[in-house]
Amino acid sequence: MSTTGYIVQGVVFVLVFGTALYLFGKAIWDRYRFLRLGAKEESRTQDPGRRFAGFLEFVLAQRKVLAEPSGIAHFFIFWGFLVLVFGDLDFIVFHLTRWHLPWATSPVYLFIQEMFSAFVLVAVVLGLIRRYAMRPMRVEASFEAGLILGLIGTIVLTYYVATAADLVLDGVSPGWWSPVVNAIAGGLAGSSPGALLAIAEVCFWIHILCISTFLYFIPRSKHLHMIGAMFNWYFRKLDPPGKLRKLDLEDESVEEFGVGRIEQFTWKQLLDGYACTECGRCHVSCPATLSGKPLSPKYLIIKMKESLVAQGPGMLAQMAAGAENVQSESLFVNTFSEEEIWACTTCRACEEACPVANEHVQAIVDMRRYLVLTEGKASPEVNKVFANLERQSNEWGINRRERAAWAKDLPVKTMAEVDGQAEYLYFVGTAASFDQRNQKIAQAFAKILLAAGVDFAILGAEEESDGDSARRLGNEFLYQEFVQRNIEIFQTYGVKKIITTDPHAYNTFKNEYPDFGFEAEVYHATEFAAKLLEEGKIKPVKRIDKTITYHDSCYLGRYNGIYDAPRYILQSIPGVQLVEMERNRNKAMCCGAGGGGMFKEETGTRINVMRAKQALDTGADIVGTACPYCMTMLIDGTKANGAEDRLQTFDVLELLAESLAV
Structure with missing residues (x-):
């Protein structure tokens, strides 16, 4: 040439x-x-060494992609x-x-x-x-x-x-x-x-x-993830995965709480849209999607990005014209339906599967907060839960004086009776306090603690709701009321160590209460019981010749990484043969109770029916749980499958107590 x-x-x-x-x-x-149109975000630059290490592991080495x-x-x-x-x-x-x-x-x-x-x-x-x-x-x-x-x-x-x-x-x-x-x-x-x-x-x-x-x-196109994913991993959340962001309810300049318009998402939440690969891993992991609900975490993120790109030019034009308050249209007009936002169980299966560190649950809870706190919108059954919590400090509205009824035949003391002089507070939680079937979990765990000589007490009628249901259902105001009440009670008795049989209480006490100035050693009952077994303070002796499959609680597993303790307990019991469901550990399917799901009407196939069928497919005699809410959902799911005589449901603590012969 x-x-x-x-x-x-x-x-x-x-x-x-x-x-x-x-x-x-x-x-x-x-x-x-x-x-930059998005709301300000808490610091996402602390601990740069850890962030850069994550960049190497998840972006360059593609570890999550290769999962x-x-x-x-x-x-x-x-x-x-x-x-x-x-x-x-x-x-x-x-x-x-x-x-x-x-x-x-x-x-x-x-x-x-x-x-x-x-x-x-x-x-x-x-x-x-x-x-x-x-x-x-x-x-x-x-x-x-x-x-x-x-x-x-x-x-x-x-x-x-x-x-x-x-x-x-x-x-x-x-x-x-x-x-x-x-x-x-x-x-x-x-x-x-x-x-x-x-x-x-x-x-x-x-x-x-x-x-x-x-x-x-x-x-x-979706290939914006080639750029967005790199930044998303670097600016990823370093807090515990299940921790929700605290809402400042005392800021008098705030007229709307939660997220109802695209610019009310934080810049990091909007970055999730850019990072999304549209791979669909979250889509096939979501129990709401799989059971025919109107929610898909994949399309939630895609629609968020599409709304931003569509409305962004108009908002920038408003800024250029000198507008003081730049506003877009409501997200509930053309972007999201209220039904899809309420369909989430907050199980975090989507976030666990996501290869680019997207944070779906916080975005969904933020939109629920807007509906509840700003618009005053919630279904009748959700509003009933709020009313029951306000009146009786439990979702069922049962008289709060009945909180300690489960312990009437046991030598269990309250903090008031021992003047706070107990090493551990056993926080029983709402389900194990009031639900007759779940009271057996509290009784079994109390027997284990008594057999091991653990110095513990309960709050009895003084116990409040931990507030988790209120928070995940969007009522941050009610949640923070419970936080302040609980902290006041804990401080009154000098509580430094808490054990609970409720994974939801465990998560919020351990990961979220520190934002409100309270920190303590927090144990889930399976963690604590496993520790007692390792130390030889208890020893299972009675054989339980059954095949057992264990259902991982979302708030115990994906939220807090506790997978081994419940299995260790089961494997310590003579005669037990443990088999796993196809979906187990970090890929376990939700029972449908989380995020207030236990108290909402459910469209499509019931999630607990699907999960119970997965347990039945193992051929096990018993499905073991470590959460009172999972217990209720799996019992109901087994009945719906017509198999209550073929598959029984027990908490692992009940099985341990039976093997201890206490």
């Missing part, structure tokens, strides 16, 4: 690629400005692209100048470039087969997905063919380190110089057009 030809080619390249870069940069800048087999293809596409960036730089420079960059002629580098290009091509083919032939529930056969995969595949193929044609044209052997290019060059051998030049140039320009198109689409 003549000097003039190279000049013309260079000018055309600058125009085409420069335009693509401009459109890419403009879209990225606009989306950054949209993020699923399909993530292998993404891993190779991700790393293939990183390697191809350097190769493409040389590819472009060579075609415009006929000069190679220093590293680009190294056999080692060329081999790595070839292999990663091949990996990307194989991954693209597998992606197309999976998306358009196999079509699993969580992925969609969309035009955009096909276009992106097609662009990626074409970029790799045109690199191979153009490189091979150039080498044959220059009379250079590709060498063993370029096996794919070598094979293509062999097929092109014998072609005329004009044909080789035409092949190289056509492939080069197709290559450039594909890259330019891809650049245009990245910020305007």
